[in-house]
Amino acid sequence: MSDKVKTGVPQPQINPEYMVKISNDAHVRMLIISTVFVASFQHVHGNTSHDIWLSLERAYVPHTSSREYTLKTQLLKIEMKGDETSSAYLTRAQEYSDALANIGEPMKDKDIVMLVILGLREELNSIKSTIFHRHPLVMFSKLHSLLVDHEYLVKKTPTDVTPVQAFVAYSGSSCNMAAPHTVIPIPSSDQI
Template sequence: MSTRLSIEPFDGTNFLNWKFRVESLLAENDVLDCISKQTKKDEKGSKKDARARNIIVQSIADSQLSVLRGKETACEMWRALVNTFEKKGLCGKIILKKKLLGIKMDSSESIHDYTQRFESIVSELRTIGEDMKEDEIICQFLMGVSDKFSTIVSIIENSDQDDLTFEYVKRRLHNEEEKHGVNNSTPVHNPTAFQANKPVCFRCGKHGHFQKKCFLNRNGSKYRRGGGRGHSNHGSGYSNHGSGYSNHGSGYSNHGSGYP
């Protein structure tokens, strides 16, 4: 009998992954046939079935053992598990489709973890016979990616569709994540992100300069310097009120962010 490898007990989630591991373990112990058909009730068959039952039971969490109670053979146990946890038919397909359409990458989640969640759903759909094309998979995957990858997603969307593969998309996003940090919530390559470090003009509202250096202040038709303290701008037909600062040294005062 082969040495048994450790399998995380099935707790009701990720059934397909657990099923794959247990089937591999059953095959290694030469008892895989016990879950597909009833074994002969002779001494050899009974021993094989007992080994198969033991592997299954020891690979199930306590919270799920009720599914196996009352089942006398490994085949009965296996069918009970498959019927309970493996999503089949139209109902199962609808559930998985909704799950795929609603999947979103969490703000603190890595591309690796998001990809694993996504591929798990795709794998389940394919197991129940759903034929998913490459472009459909890519589309659904990119729709769920965090906004911090918005720029690289746009680049991918506008690339040559004939050569686009899911593996390529995953690799591009992984590369971007490694460059800019796993949990960085700032959009990758987003030009507006760099504006945050630049000064903001309270007159025109643009980045890159202060109010006193605003181009509006240099427009002679709108602003005329006066000759003394407290002198306001008149003569151009309007006054500036409410800008929040006074420029007494220059002989005029600005009290407005704009003009009526």
């Protein structure tokens, strides 16, 4: 009669596994939240780990035709902005590519490389043909180092050379005025 109140209705009993489940869920919530990037906190909603997971999934994996169209259009029309670094540009392209892969519509690496190269600023035109004519085509993961190196060389100006270096370079090139294929005899020790 201890389980029943005088009305004859049994009283609810606490499941002993309930506290273990609550504790485990709190750990999982903590793991999820601790791995979420700060900018993504706006998408974290819910009281359970399952709710938080679903809210992040809804935010980052909405597979709709319009989302697919938008991402593909953004990648097809990607262009490097005037003041944008190559790192920022490639990161933007990578985000579009990753988002497409996340919704089950990945693009081929070579297609991404071609679109990214076509969208480079005019000052980087000289590297476009170099990359396109490589066989096999450069992988997307290798583009960063190629573009950063090229940007460095393009931005390096003649003012980076000190006057002393310029004089030495000029003097060194003008010391030997002989024809390119002329052999200049080296005097022997008894001629000196």
